[in-house]
Amino acid sequence: MKKSNLFVLLLVLSGIFLLILLKLFGIILNSSQSFSKRTLTVEGKRGDVLDSRGKLIATSLLSYDIYFYGKGLKKDEFNSLLSETVNFLKENRQYEKGMKQKITNAYNNRRSILLVKGILSLELYEKFMSELEKKYKKIRDIKGKFYYNKKYTRYYPFRDLYGQVVGFVNKEHHAICGIERGENGTLRGTAGKYIDNHLHLRGGTWGRTKWLNEPENGQDIKLTLNTVLQDFCYEALKKGVEKFRAKRGTVVLMETSTGKIRAWTGYPSFNPNIYSKYGYERFKNMSLEDIFEPGSILKPIIIGFLLSSKYHDNSVLSPHDVFYCENGKYLLKKGNKKRIIRDVEKNRYLNVKKVLVHSSNIGMAKIMQKYYKKGNLKDLYVFLLGILNLKRSIGVPLPNYTNGRILNYKKWNEIFSLASIGMGYEISAPLINFLLAFNTIPSKGKLLKPQILAGKKVQYFNDNVFPKKTISFLQTALRDVVIEGTGKKVNSKYIAIAGKTGTAKKYDPQTKKYSTDKYLASFIGYFPADDPKYTMGVFIDEPGKKYYGGEVAGSIFKEIAERIYFYELNKKLIKVAVKDE
Amino acid sequence: MKDKYNFSPYLFMLLLYGLLAVFSSSAVYSFDQMGSPYSMVVKQLSAFIIGGILFYFFKALFKRSNPQGVFLLLAYLFGIASIITLLIVALRGVNYNNAGRWMRIGPMVFQPSELFKLTAIFLLIVSFNKEGSISLDKKTLLPLITIMVGLVFIIAQPDFSTMALIGFVLISILLISKFPLKKTFVIIFIVLLGFIVIIATSKYRMNRFKAHFDHAKGLEYSSKYQSIQSRKAIHDGGLFGRGLGKSKRKIFYLPQAWSDYILAIILEESGVIGLGLLLFLYIMILSRIFRIAWDTKKIKEKLFVYGVFILFLYEIILNMGVVTDLFPSTGLPLPLVSAGGSSALVFLIMLGMVSGLGERL
Numbered sequence: 029m030k031k032s033n034l035f036v037l038l039l040v041l042s043g044i045f046l047l048i049l050l051k052l053f054g055i056i057l058n059s060s061q062s063f064s065k066r067t068l069t070v071e072g073k074r075g076d077v078l079d080s081r082g083k084l085i086a087t088s089l090l091s092y093d094i095y096f097y098g099k100g101l102k103k104d105e106f107n108s109l110l111s112e113t114v115n116f117l118k119e120n121r122q123y124e125k126g127m128k129q130k131i132t133n134a135y136n137n138r139r140s141i142l143l144v145k146g147i148l149s150l151e152l153y154e155k156f157m158s159e160l161e162k163k164y165k166k167i168r169d170i171k172g173k174f175y176y177n178k179k180y181t182r183y184y185p186f187r188d189l190y191g192q193v194v195g196f197v198n199k200e201h202h203a204i205c206g207i208e209r210g211e212n213g214t215l216r217g218t219a220g221k222y223i224d225n226h227l228h229l230r231g232g233t234w235g236r237t238k239w240l241n242e243p244e245n246g247q248d249i250k251l252t253l254n255t256v257l258q259d260f261c262y263e264a265l266k267k268g269v270e271k272f273r274a275k276r277g278t279v280v281l282m283e284t285s286t287g288k289i290r291a292w293t294g295y296p297s298f299n300p301n302i303y304s305k306y307g308y309e310r311f312k313n314m315s316l317e318d319i320f321e322p323g324s325i326l327k328p329i330i331i332g333f334l335l336s337s338k339y340h341d342n343s344v345l346s347p348h349d350v351f352y353c354e355n356g357k358y359l360l361k362k363g364n365k366k367r368i369i370r371d372v373e374k375n376r377y378l379n380v381k382k383v384l385v386h387s388s389n390i391g392m393a394k395i396m397q398k399y400y401k402k403g404n405l406k407d408l409y410v411f412l413l414g415i416l417n418l419k420r421s422i423g424v425p426l427p428n429y430t431n432g433r434i435l436n437y438k439k440w441n442e443i444f445s446l447a448s449i450g451m452g453y454e455i456s457a458p459l460i461n462f463l464l465a466f467n468t469i470p471s472k473g474k475l476l477k478p479q480i481l482a483g484k485k486v487q488y489f490n491d492n493v494f495p496k497k498t499i500s501f502l503q504t505a506l507r508d509v510v511i512e513g514t515g516k517k518v519n520s521k522y523i524a525i526a527g528k529t530g531t532a533k534k535y536d537p538q539t540k541k542y543s544t545d546k547y548l549a550s551f552i553g554y555f556p557a558d559d560p561k562y563t564m565g566v567f568i569d570e571p572g573k574k575y576y577g578g579e580v581a582g583s584i585f586k587e588i589a590e591r592i593y594f595y596e597l598n599k600k601l602i603k604v605a606v607k608d609e
Numbered sequence: 610m611k612d613k614y615n616f617s618p619y620l621f622m623l624l625l626y627g628l629l630a631v632f633s634s635s636a637v638y639s640f641d642q643m644g645s646p647y648s649m650v651v652k653q654l655s656a657f658i659i660g661g662i663l664f665y666f667f668k669a670l671f672k673r674s675n676p677q678g679v680f681l682l683l684a685y686l687f688g689i690a691s692i693i694t695l696l697i698v699a700l701r702g703v704n705y706n707n708a709g710r711w712m713r714i715g716p717m718v719f720q721p722s723e724l725f726k727l728t729a730i731f732l733l734i735v736s737f738n739k740e741g742s743i744s745l746d747k748k749t750l751l752p753l754i755t756i757m758v759g760l761v762f763i764i765a766q767p768d769f770s771t772m773a774l775i776g777f778v779l780i781s782i783l784l785i786s787k788f789p790l791k792k793t794f795v796i797i798f799i800v801l802l803g804f805i806v807i808i809a810t811s812k813y814r815m816n817r818f819k820a821h822f823d824h825a826k827g828l829e830y831s832s833k834y835q836s837i838q839s840r841k842a843i844h845d846g847g848l849f850g851r852g853l854g855k856s857k858r859k860i861f862y863l864p865q866a867w868s869d870y871i872l873a874i875i876l877e878e879s880g881v882i883g884l885g886l887l888l889f890l891y892i893m894i895l896s897r898i899f900r901i902a903w904d905t906k907k908i909k910e911k912l913f914v915y916g917v918f919i920l921f922l923y924e925i926i927l928n929m930g931v932v933t934d935l936f937p938s939t940g941l942p943l944p945l946v947s948a949g950g951s952s953a954l955v956f957l958i959m960l961g962m963v964s965g966l967g968e969r970l
Contacts, residue, residue, distance in 0.1 A: 034785045034915070044926055051933040055843045056881070 072217035075246035088180040097140035184300040191297030192313040210425035217246030250482040252288040261291040268584035273572035278314040284560040287476030315459040317428045323532025326452035351394045358390040385513035392450035409437035432457025463565040468493040470560035518582040523593040527553020529577035551581035614967035616897040623890045627946040634874040635867035656950035660957030671965025687728040694721035695762040720951035730916040741787040741908040770939035836934045838863040842877040850880030867948040872932040901967040
């Protein structure tokens with residue numbers, strides 16, 4: 029038996045035991061566990077979205093939530109306070125069933141509870157508090173038992189009028205679509221950060237907060253959109269889509285000479301205040317996020333290109349050329365492949381202008397054949413890339429812009445592809461791109477950048493697309509479309525409209541064929557025809573009842589144009605009257 | 610029995626304390642898993658009752674008969690029982706907690722390595738000669754080989770911590786005996802070398818080992834999870850605790866809160882005060898065991914009581930070290946407090962024997 033060894037062993041063990049005890053107290057007193065340090069962010073107030081005349085399209089409303097935190101109250105104090113509070117809530121119609129029990133539970137669990145959510149008259153609250161204070165003068169800390177939380181709620185006063193274009197911000201303050209998303213950086217401002225230090229000890233919590241940087245409010249945004257015009261377009265579109273039982277539709281109204289978009293609407297739209305009721309598909313901007321094959325509305329642009337002396341000499345196509353239109357049915361053949369091209373109107377001989385006016389597919393096919401013999405395919409390809417902005421963004425601050433598509437000219441099938449392009453197929457782009465391209469005709473050859481934010485300079489992609497001669501030819505042709513051609517129904521008694529109809533069969537990716545019952549009916553035009561002020565595109569997707577562009581989209585176009593005419597006429601009269609006084 | 614040797618009242622209080630702790634830490638889990646909040650504590654209570662009977666049986670045995678002969682008999686009996694049960698576990702162990710350490714006997718789950726703790730002490734004690742040293746001859750070869758075989762079985766289970774604990778206990782007995790110090794250090798050196806090899810070659814142990822020293826890695830391996838929860842529980846408990854039954858960590862945060870980490874729950878619920886009471890009970894029992902050992906004259910009996918003392922003390926210290934995150938996480942229970950029938954049975958048997966030896970003084 030070695031006693032010294034035993035004592036050494038015991039000494040070592042007591043040392044270890046002491047270490048354990050030290051560690052134990054270390055853990056108990058460890059400040060990192062009782063000291064909480066958090067970095068929190070606070071969003072600034074989001075900027076408003078205004079229309080061109082300063083009306084609020086989207087705004088952030090400040091609202092207050094009132095909480096109750098009953099820690100430290102004695103039971104009898106709490107009970108009398110509870111009945112007062114419940115009375116107050118009932119008087120102000122803020123009382124919900126079971127709230128009394130919830131408040132009691134929160135008190136028992138030493139938690140705070142939300143009493144009033146959202147906006148409440150501050151006067152009423154002040155009255156309530158002063159009455160409470162009178163009754164409970166002895167309880168000093170009663171004021172601290174109620175506290176406020178400040179928050180912003182995004183609100184859209186025009187509800188579904190601006191739908192897809194303005195978009196919305198969800199409850200978590202994330203911008204989801206539209207201008208809200210596209211201009212989020214400007215609207216949002218910068219978030220503030222603060223450090224929240226707290227020391228939790230038995231008997232209480234001590235703490236302070238320190239701002240790293242304070243939140244900065246976002247900036248307001250003024251749009252070029254005009255609520256009156258937007259309303260005209262939305263009403264007419266809604267009526268039209270419902271009348272023709274279409275899937276959906278969109279209208280874009282643009283100032284001809286500046287590219288400022290004055291109205292941009294889609295139907296069916298959605299109410300951004302209750303966004304969660306809709307599916308994601310509803311938030312899509314049809315004229316920007318989807319791409320379509322345009323159909324006949326492309327014809328004037330192609331003709332313009334072929335006539336222009338700017339791109340090639342007059343031998344390619346001259347306005348006096350006449351084409352035989354085969355009485356409405358034409359068999360296109362190359363090798364084994366066959367394709368029948370039909371016209372709606374049966375015609376024999378048509379000159380170039382009449383081909384446009386009657387929107388003859390056969391005429392276009394023959395014109396394209398002639399071009400193939402004389403011209404250079406690459407020229408057409410480059411021209412289309414440019415004028416339809418196929419490979420670039422159009423610069424609108426809206427998300428999810430989809431680039432258009434066209435097959436490279438080297439892969440074109442000389443006969444069939446060219447005929448298709450002539451008729452507005454085998455080429456696709458967002459609908460607004462066709463409006464911009466079409467606008468080169470009324471704006472005398474300028475390919476404008478569309479503007480949706482107010483106060484910006486007019487910008488061009490290209491300021492001389494067509495020579496003057498071509499433009500005047502196209503303008504008379506487009507006026508004739510309305511007077512005697514496919515757009516007869518658009519002809520108005522009050523205002524001179526010029527434009528082009530389009531009825532495009534939709535390509536069905538499932539069957540890999542062009543659908544026989546799904547169409548895109550469209551009408552693009554400008555008014556007044558002699559001195560264009562507005563260029564407008566009306567596009568109706570899958571109309572169910574009738575499908576000709578002139579009839580479906582044209583009637584909507586006409587209604588909007590007439591309403592705008594009368595509205596502006598009234599304004600002029602009022603101005604004149606004011607001057608006279 | 611003289612009062613200074615009698616630890617039975619403290620032992621009884623410790624058992625009550627343990628039952629309370631097991632009940633508090635396991636009730637929610639038992640209710641959730643087995644439908645009754647009492648199922649775990651009833652198991653523990655039945656182990657205590659059987660253990661109590663065995664306690665008095667061995668107490669009487671050691672009081673009346675000649676301990677030298679009993680040592681030899683029990684060494685053979687426990688030796689055979691241990692080797693057989695360890696063999697059975699090795700062949701078809703009930704896989705529980707990813708360690709094949711358990712075997713089923715009727716309604717009970719038995720852990721042979723717990724029995725082997727006692728067996729190993731016996732086997733070492735019978736190897737000593739009258740001078741209190743060990744000389745290798747025909748008599749001592751069999752017990753020493755049996756110890757080796759048992760340890761190999763335990764390490765194969767794999768249960769490194771129990772093996773290490775037994776190793777430490779045996780070496781400590783050698784240290785305080787008259788076994789030559791030089792040889793003892795050679796053995797210590799060899800054993801330490803063996804430990805290092807065993808830890809380094811096993812990925813699981815290496816991870817636990819790394820986890821102890823590397824906080825971030827520990828989270829990755831998730832073996833640190835228990836110790837983090839344990840620290841939080843201890844911190845929340847503070848000086849006075851949350852109050853009995855009010856632990857938050859036991860409700861599915863700290864897994865198996867009633868076994869190895871039961872001390873964390875005790876600290877969370879009753880704070881340092883509760884720990885003080887527990888330590889008081891332990892110290893009273895240990896000091897009385899030490900007294901018995903000190904006053905015992907015959908060398909084998911003396912070393913046996915020291916052995917029990919050392920085993921008891923080591924398990925307490927190791928468990929506390931793990932709970933306070935001082936040592937890497939192991940699988941050692943807190944003696945007579947953690948839920949676990951085998952451990953409780955073996956400790957009660959050992960204490961019964963010590964108590965019997967105390968009666969002789």
